[in-house]
Amino acid sequence: MARLDIKRKRVALTRELARLKHDLQARELDLEIQCRAMQDTLGELEESRSRYAELYDYAPVxxxxxxxxxxxxxxxxxxxxxxxxxxxxxxxxxxxxxxxxxxxxxxxxxxxxxxxxxxxxxxxxxxxxxxxxxxxxxxxxxxxxxxxxxxxxxxxxxxxITERRHMEQEMLRMDRLNLIGEMAAGIAHEIRNPMTTVRGFLQTFMRRQEFAHIQSQLDLMLTELDRANAIITEYLSLARNKPVDQSLQSLNKIVADLLPLMESDALLHAKWVVAELPDSLPELRLDAQEIRQLLLNLVRNGLEAMAPGGRITLRTAVEDNQVVLFIQDQGPGIPAEVLPKLGTPFVTTKEDGTGLGLPICYSIAQRHHAQIEIETGNCGTTFIVKFPYPK
Missing domain, CATH: 3.30.450.20 (PAS domain)
Structure with a gap:
């Protein structure tokens, strides 16, 4: 009887040990699953932290x-x-x-x-x-x-926000140019009519013998009337809604056709104009007359800035899907205090200048969706005009 009880207890103990072993194995498995889940979560947290750190460090601000x-x-x-x-x-x-x-x-x-x-x-x-x-x-x-x-x-x-401020200043400057151009367009006709009448009478007086003794004064009056008329024309060039006649043209051809005139103008003052034009350049939608005016204004500004013996270099190139025109002089450079004001009407460093040459260039560039950039230093100034490819 005692042996039977011992045997029964052993069987019960064995079963209990088996159950405990099974429970232990189940718990070990459960802990392993939880551990793996925790490791995965920690990995995700680390990856998320890393992404956040990168977003924080490399944010645009x-x-x-x-x-x-x-x-x-x-x-x-x-x-x-x-x-x-x-x-x-x-x-x-x-x-x-x-x-x-x-x-x-x-x-x-x-x-x-x-x-x-x-x-x-x-x-x-x-x-x-x-x-x-x-x-x-x-x-x-x-x-x-x-x-x-x-x-x-x-x-x-x-x-x-430096770029944004520059853009705001550029927009403000262009608005001023457009306002002046629109005002000029509104009053030009009213001013030119009496000027034409005065000019006609002056020419009549110049043909009469009784006014021969004041011929020089009459010549001066005619010259000043013509100068006033030229200034009105310059004002009209500032208008944003000025009609333009743009067509596909070669910028190189416009530069080459104008080169003899610019060379002769330079030689009169012992200066030089040279052109470096590549054989192939994409055609652009241009108003040839306006581009000629832009070229003449910028080249003449450079010639006036240089001492005798100086050289103007005209160059074209293709950069970043843009056709770029470079106009480089060998003058003393533009003073730092004047540089931010360039392109503003009536700002000039010349004694007899109107301060409208560069504003006209900026207006022409705007009508061609082009940009003007300036690089200047003690060895000279380069005006860079960037034209977009035609769409």
Whole structure:
């Protein structure tokens, strides 16, 4: 009997051990599945964190965090590139170091407004990046709540808006040109009618013997009338809605046909004009008369800027799906204070200039959907006119 009880207990124990072993194996399997799931989740979290870090670092705008004193506590790679320094060196530096002197007060007012209002504030400032030209930037800041309330930290976005400012200035300049052109178109007829009458009487007086003693004065009056008429014509060239006659033409042919006139004009002052024109150049939709006017204005500006012996080089090329015209002189360059004003009506450095030559060139370029760029230095100035391919 005792043996039977022992045998039964052994069987029960064996079954219990088997069950426990089965439960243990099941739990081990379950833990392994959970472990793998956790590893997968951690991998996904790491991948997500990596993607977020890349999005943060390589965003099209700079992300910064400032402390209460305006020092940088965090910045992404784009922001570091805008400021022109490595990210590690920027941490702890005052942002005011990179603000142009004229914009420092704006920046501190920007932070103060954030702190006082507790709301998003947007300000445009001028930045002075390290080892780079000053740029225009927009700063958008939002105060973060801290232990002492709002203003302990600021989360900010910084964006380079230099190109946008240039475009706005270009649009404003073109609007001024168009306004002057439209005004001129409206009054030109009314002005030219009496001028024609006066010119006719002057020519009649010049043929009469009793006015021979004031012949030189009459000649001067006629010359001044013709000059006034030429200025009116220049005004009309500024109008945006001026009719144009564009057709597919060769820019090289227009330059080549005009070259003898430009060469003779240069030789009169012991200067030179040379052309470097490639054999093949795509045809463009051009108004030949307007392109000739643009060429003459730019070349004559270059000739007037050079000393005797100087040379103007005309060159055409194809770059970035554009036909490009280069007009390079060997003058002293354009002063930095004058450069931003170029193309504005009545801005001139010549004693007898009207200040309409370059504005007319810009208007012609606009009507041809072209762009004018300027490179200048002590060794000369290059005007670059970029024409788009015809559609």
């Amino acid at each position: 700079g992300y910064l965090t400032f402390d209460a004193k305006g020092c940088i506590t965090e910045i992404n790679l784009t922001g570091a590139a805008v400021l022109g320094m490595e990210r590690t060196r920027l941490i702890g530096m005052p942002m005011s170091v990179f603000i142009d002197k004229g914009s420092c007060q704006l920046f501190f007012t920007h932070l103060r407004s954030c702190r006082l209002t507790g709301k998003k504030v947007t300000t445009e400032v001028k930045l002075a990046p390290k080892n780079a030209a000053p740029i225009h930037a927009q700063i958008i800041s939002m105060p973060l709540p801290g232990g002492k309330g709002y203003g302990s930290q600021y989360r900010s976005i910084i964006a380079d």
